[in-house]
Amino acid sequence: MALAVQQSLFEAGGGTPMVESARWIEGVMLSEIALGVCVIAVAFTGALMLTGRLPLREGARVVVGCFVLLGAPVIAAGFVVDGGGVIEASSPPPPVAVPNESSRPNLPPANFDPYAGASLRED
Numbered sequence: 001m002a003l004a005v006q007q008s009l010f011e012a013g014g015g016t017p018m019v020e021s022a023r024w025i026e027g028v029m030l031s032e033i034a035l036g037v038c039v040i041a042v043a044f045t046g047a048l049m050l051t052g053r054l055p056l057r058e059g060a061r062v063v064v065g066c067f068v069l070l071g072a073p074v075i076a077a078g079f080v081v082d083g084g085g086v087i088e089a090s091s092p093p094p095p096v097a098v099p100n101e102s103s104r105p106n107l108p109p110a111n112f113d114p115y116a117g118a119s120l121r122e123d
Helices: 017-029 032-050 056-070 072-079
Strands: none
Touching (some): 017 032
């Protein structure tokens, strides 16, 4: 993260404090510190899964979370095209085929029991 150089003492330096703090948090979350924390988390999770103390689903959740955290800039860039907005669909979705009502067979009556005669003795 480069520091901005002020040309004059009367010019405002940088951006607003909220923007600068958001950039600092972004830098921390996507830097080598985050990569180290993710490596330690995956190693610890793997050790717990190998000893049988952590289910596979929970371990997979940690690994996917690390991928999402470290891949957030790429994921966000996939949603935005050249800063112009969200990607729009190139063509409308195909129409949904609705089945014809006459192709459905007749339903049995509401009191129909297919096993009613199986328990009766016929002597």
